[in-house]
Each structure stands twice: as structure tokens, then as C-alpha cells.
Amino acid sequence: MTAIEAIMKRRSVRKFTGEPVTKETVMQLIDAAAAAPSAMNLRPVRFILMDKHDMAKLAATIDQKQPFEQGQWAIAVCADTRGYTGGTGWLEDASAALENILIAATALGLGSLWYGVYRRAAKEPQVRAALNLPEGAECAGIAVIGHAAEEKEGHGAADGKFVLESKWSE
Template sequence: MDNICLKRYSCRCFRKERVSEEALIRIFQAAMQAPSALNEQPWEFLLIREACMKQEVAGINPYCHPAAEADCLILLLADLNRLKKDSPWWVQDMSACAENMLLQAVELGLGAVWLGVYPREERMKKLSRLVCLPENVIPFAVISVGYPDEERDPVLRFDGDRIYGEQYGTRLLLQKDSGETEW
């Protein structure tokens, strides 16, 4: 898992190569293994492969341009009818689901990027209209998936200064097994 987390990055440039159905099934399996509060599992998915539809999704906001270049798009949808009354945890559930998908894509040698939709009302309305969602289904995110156009070295982001012990502001000095405190 450590290697997968380090290799993951937001891939925005893709080769023109088809992602297999087997790979997509593995991504969906990983997505549905995500933890969810009260085991509500609010997720549903919509796969888009047609070029004209990918172009429409790419036009939803200025940051969605990777949607047009990826082999496929996976729309993460939250079905509010699956929730118990006043359950506020579906956003965390969907976020865990999305991260599982991104990590599984890396494991398969694919690139992926999470394109935000929720909670931007304008994006949600446009996407809902485009794919004919019922009112109880909320478009949460778009994951663009494909084969990366380039290889990247991992960017190490660990920062021990952001880790505290017992109280905020009390720096926790973590040590490697070797006894060193510098990471």
C-alpha cells in the first residue's frame, strides 16, 4: 500500500489506449469496499466512454479538461434514498469510495484524477441534466481514468511538523526504526 500511495498523482494527460472492462471491474470492486457510516453504501456509478459525452462533461467547469482526454469517466453518484433519516455522513463515504478508486487505478498501471462536482450547485445541475439523474441522486465527483501519458517520480509530502502529540502545537518527534528523527 505504501508504494501505491506514493505513486498516486492527479493524472491529467492520457494516452489513447482503451482501459479493459476487467480493469474497470476491479476499480468498481475497490470503490465498493470503501467504509461507510452505518453501512449505508450510498454510491452508484455511471461510466462514460463516448467522446461527445466526455466533451460535455469537460465543459462543466474550467478544471474538467482531463475528462475529454481520458479513455473513460466514472461519475460517482450518491443515492440519498439509501440514507437513514438525517444521516450527514454520505460525503465522507463518497470520498473514501473515490480514494479507493484512485489507488486501485494506480495498482493497475492506470492514471486517474478526481474532478470535483459536489457541493458546487452549478456543476451539480449541469451534470444532473446531462445524464438525466433523478432528484434523489447527487453527482458527487467525476474520476477520469486512462493510461498515463507520462511517468512521474513520486513527490514526497511527509511533513513531521504537522504531527502533534496529546495537544495541538506540541510537536511529536516520530522516529524511524533506525532511531533517526529526520524523514
């Protein structure tokens, strides 16, 4: 599958089968994430790999339980902002890493979900506690990984109403 095909095929999956995903496979996803660009090459992004046990503990504290109960792995994409001099660049770095995980998962025939965390009052405190994040560490989001139990149609071409030329127009 080409990179473009994986991008166009990738969809959020909230239902997973029980089919196992090897740790070696999930480490490939982390390698892809680590290859994402980083503002000024400061590399503040950190990855917390969660197995089924860790995911179950998190699921017990949040409303959106199903993906964490069914997925095989979760990768929390965090940033160490202590001493970070790049402003909000860490959030862009983490977002690029998360997207790389999702696209790589699709290319490997896996399903994935971006569980947004940063500045989400209903999620952030529980995730911070579950991951034992210190002050100055932030979690942008968590990629839930597994074999998809639902099939969704891929994306098509960009809708013309979202493409503006030269300047903003209504």
C-alpha cells in the same frame, strides 16, 4: 505493487494518452470502490460509468475539458440520499470509494484524476444535468481514468508541520 506503494505513487493526472483501457479493467476499479467502508453499512454510493461518448458530452459543458477529452473512462461516484438516515455519512462513503478507485488505478499502472463536484458551483449543475441526477442524488466527484501522458514524482513522508501530537498547536 503493495498498497502502500500505490498510495505513495498516486498523483493526479490531467493528460492522458489514447491507449485504450478495457471495460473489464475499469470494472475492477468499481469493484475496489464498492469495497470501501460505508457508515452503518447503509451503502448509498452508486457508480455511473461514462465512456468516451459520455465524457465528450460532459466536456462540452465544463471548463476543465482536457481530462474528459483525453481519458478513456470516467466513473461518477454518487449517492442516493433519498431516505438515507446516516446524515452526511454518504459523503464519507463516496470519498472512500473515490480514493479506492484512484489507488486501484495506480496499482494497475493507470493514471487518474479526482474531479471534485460536490458543492462546487462552477461544476455541480453541469454534472447533475449530464448524469441526469434526480433530486436527492448527489455526486461527490468523478474519477477520470486512462494511461498517463505525464509522469509525476510520488509522494514522500509526511511533512512534520502537518503532524500534531496530543492536541492542536500553532
